[in-house]
Amino acid sequence: MRVTFAQQFEDGLRNINTAASQLADAQRRVSSGRRLNVASDDPAGMTAAIDARGSLATTDAYQRATDAASSRLLVADTALNDIINQITAAKVTATNALGSGRSQTQLDALATEILGIRDAVLGDMNTRFGSTYLFAGADGGQPPFTEAAGVVSAYQGDATTQSIDIAEGREVQITFDGSAIMQGSDAAHLFDELTTLATSIQAGNGTGILAGIAAIDRAFDRTNFAQTRVGIALKALEDVQPHLDASHLSSLTRVSSIEDADMAKAITDLSRAETAQQSALGAFASMARLTLMDYLR
Template sequence: MISRVTQQTVQKSTLANLQLNLSRMSDLQGRLSGGKLITKPSDDPGGTASALQLRASQRAAEQVARNVDNGIGWLGTVDSALQTSLDSLRRARDLTVQGANGSMSAQARDAIAVEIEGIRSAMLSEANTSFLGRSVFAGTSNTGVAFAPDYTHQGAPGSSVERRISSDATVRVDVDGSAVYGQGPWDPVTATGSVFGLLDQIAADLRAGLPISDHIAHLDTRRDSMLGELGAVGSRYGRLETVQQGVQKTIMDLKGQVSAIEDIDLAETMVELQSQEVAYQAALGATARVLQPSLLDFLR
């Protein structure tokens, strides 16, 4: 059976095809101007789902990167404070050895005592070092300083500042100030207390003309504690640096995967748009011929 084709049928079909060509060209122009292959979920449901999953992973990796950067800042501050404190403690030990010489004059001993007190003040300042407004030797305490003027440790007992570096791992980024510097005034009977109190005791004994050679071993004990904490800080710092390098690579890889799904191939899209423009111009020509006859043409 032969279908009846009228002029109206041809016109409708031609206009529908013209509209389809125009829609395709509009889509290509939108992709080219926006640079995105997927402008709405219906463009590629599977690709949209994959892109959403990749973006979620990317956000998690970026959060880890921020945690690591913050942790490195904490540990870098701790490391600097410990290094400076160790230098001060070594100087204090040298002065104590010098002051243990029983033949020194009272004036010389007093001069050494003054310098030791200066070292004590400098070490106390280092012990109260903060990073972004938080004391690095006071755990989760918000007191602002790790040690009060009486050398009492202000940190929250048993607390620590952690930074998450993966879904199941964290790294400690602070140090227990009481473990590094001790706490409280120096007790000569039990030989316990803070390094600040110990330095005060050495200065007082120097002025009183008392022997101070026994204090050298106490300074060595506190130095060993500082060195142990410094080694632990260095280990954690190195771990964070390793994680930092890995997470930066992960972020770049994820960005590349998202781009491969969402972004257009510029050269390919331009060629496709040019081809579509040619097709649209041809469709316009065909439509002009179809729509050309009028009532006057038939009356002729």
């Protein structure tokens, strides 16, 4: 079959375009360091890459959550630790007020100490992380307790708490029910108990002082229980972190293996593509120099 000049021209032009496209692809792989730049590079590989990046994004979200939860819980732990110290100091002060031989001035001073401790505990219970009150339950937008004219309000939060996922199937609590800590099943919250205790100390009321010490002991147990729960949550965060780090590295490695180019192969492919393009151009140029006499021979 006789090959016409037009057919040779079309074939030559097609070869040039193919070589140019292959060269552009090779240059893109070398310059970007990526094997996959568009879906057409490898549709199946692109699907696998999307799945791998989804796993990586999930792991990264868990890591951000654990960092945020750890920061919150450390703040809560500090506040609870101070409350325990304040409660312990209140018990010592109340115990010192028992018995006879105390002057009214001394009793007044001890009562003032109790009220100061009450205010310090109030400050701890109103601890915030960012704009969130940690001991107001899920309703972290307002302080759990307020004080006006020496009177502390009833609990203004709620009993619902917030938790955050730190891994698949695992979560930790990041806000707390302040009423459960300050009051529990008692008839009055600790702030009222301390206010009443201060009054009993001023009056030298031994029965009232003993009742106040008993209320302090119950508050100590509740606060200690809350701090233990925070400690357990912090330990859970510590335990999950290595697993998240390993999962992050595994997902990142998988993404790299799918998307990244083998640079040695990419450079070799680039060299071959350049040679192929030069050959296609050379062949086309040779064809263009042919005359009618060449075809008639």
